[in-house]
Amino acid sequence: MAVSREVSFRRYERGRLIETGGHIVCEGLVRLHVNGVEWASMMATPQDLDALALGFLTSEGIIAGPADVRRIVVCPSGACVEVWLKDAGVQRPLQMTVTSGCGGGVTFADLMAEREPLHSDLRVTVRQLGALLIQLQQRQHSRGYHTSALAEGDSLLVTSEDVGRHNTLDKLYGRCLIDGIPTAGRILLTTGRVSSEMLNKAARMQTPVVASRSSPTTLSIDLAAAWNVTLVGYVRRDSLNVYAGLERVLDESEEVGINAHS
Numbered sequence: 001m002a003v004s005r006e007v008s009f010r011r012y013e014r015g016r017l018i019e020t021g022g023h024i025v026c027e028g029l030v031r032l033h034v035n036g037v038e039w040a041s042m043m044a045t046p047q048d049l050d051a052l053a054l055g056f057l058t059s060e061g062i063i064a065g066p067a068d069v070r071r072i073v074v075c076p077s078g079a080c081v082e083v084w085l086k087d088a089g090v091q092r093p094l095q096m097t098v099t100s101g102c103g104g105g106v107t108f109a110d111l112m113a114e115r116e117p118l119h120s121d122l123r124v125t126v127r128q129l130g131a132l133l134i135q136l137q138q139r140q141h142s143r144g145y146h147t148s149a150l151a152e153g154d155s156l157l158v159t160s161e162d163v164g165r166h167n168t169l170d171k172l173y174g175r176c177l178i179d180g181i182p183t184a185g186r187i188l189l190t191t192g193r194v195s196s197e198m199l200n201k202a203a204r205m206q207t208p209v210v211a212s213r214s215s216p217t218t219l220s221i222d223l224a225a226a227w228n229v230t231l232v233g234y235v236r237r238d239s240l241n242v243y244a245g246l247e248r249v250l251d252e253s254e255e256v257g258i259n260a261h262s
Contacts, residue, residue, distance in 0.1 A: 055174030165192025
């Protein structure tokens, strides 16, 4: 399944019309079926769809992880994913919310439900997050993608790409579950806006720091404060905005002090 396609187009440059072309990100409708029943339709880039399905069902709290899955089959066209669970009696939740995600994402989660606050001793620095976001952008194959990553220290552990920013987190979570990579206590990075369903997925992954190159929404800020998640946005090389969880973000004097004793 191709994730991009060569497209011819015309470009205006310095008053001239130029015939040119380039690779453009593919987008298509993907239907998720669970135990033979259609549960949701998603607009997604046709890659890592098994990880997308596994991450989505886990982040929505439908399953606990891969141990609950009997089989995942991606159809050859990439237009559907069939997930067969070990529990044949699992029912599709009655309530579904259309989210603010690209292409109109969906969530079955109750974002207003009480959740145990996240406890973690993780601390990060402004320069550390700035350097990680630069690494993340350097790994992007096209400007048409959103990209997310799981990081530890100064290294990116896993990355994912999709036209939908919420899909990148499901793909990332699914890939970590498939490969046995722990997500708890690590840093979650994304190039996209952090909305409420994005923050919910991060909380499911138990990532205490969520950093974006873009902005959060007011509801994601409220949820981050309630769930004790550090939420930062507009991350650049040496600057960022802290919207919740300031205690985990060290300033330059604290960073120097830690380095001097390490």
